[in-house]
Amino acid sequence: MKVYLKDDILCIHYEDLPSYKKGGSVVRNSYFWALKSIACYARKGADWEFDQPVWVALSRMLLSFTESGYLGYSETILEFPIDTQIPEVLRSVSTWL
Template identity: 85%
Template sequence: MRASLKDNIIIINQEDLPQYKKGGSVVRNSYFWALKSIACYARKGCDWEFDQPVWTALSRMLLSFTESGYLGYSETILEFDPDIPIPEVLRSVSTWL
């Protein structure tokens, strides 16, 4: 998931966010609701924002869904531009583009 960092807010590109689908995969829908529940801003059709107090929870959640094996790696890893420093707490679930 393409991500950026601005004013201590992690911003995940809306095009890379999980989609909720009625009658869809339970894992994907759970992933959608889990991410949405800790976001400080998560409107439909917009980028989602995660403030610094939830970064540990975000890291644990992404790691858990990655290790489950039900979702692809690209769906559960944060991808930053090379010029953006990755916060320490998110290094285990992040990479550079």
Template identity: 80%
Template sequence: MKVHLKDNILIVNSEDLPSYKKGGSIVRNSYFWALKSIACYSGKGCDWEFDREVWIALSRMLLAFNQSGYLGGSETVLEFPADTQIPEELRSVSTWQ
């Protein structure tokens, strides 16, 4: 998922967010609701924002969904711009674009 930082807010690109589909995969729908539940902003069709206070929870959640084997790395790894320092709380689930 392509992300960037702005004023200690992690912003996830709307194009990389999971989507909710009624009658869809239970794992994907659970992933959608789990992410949405800890986002400080999650408007439909917009980038989602995550406060620094939830970054540890976000990291643990991404690791758990990644290790489940149901979701791919592109869906559970945060991709930062090459010139960005990755925060300590997110290093275990992050890489650079």
């Protein structure tokens, strides 16, 4: 998932967010709701924002979904621009583009 930092807020590009599909995969729908539940801003068609207090929870959640094996690595890894320093708490679930 492509991400960027804006004033100490982690933003996930809306085109990389999981989608909710009625009658779809339970795991993917759970992933959608789990991400949405800890976002400080999550509107349809917009980038979702995560403030610093939830970064630990976000990291743990991404690791958990990655280790489950039900979602692809590209769906659970945060991809930062190459010129961005990755915050320590997010390093285990992040890479650079």
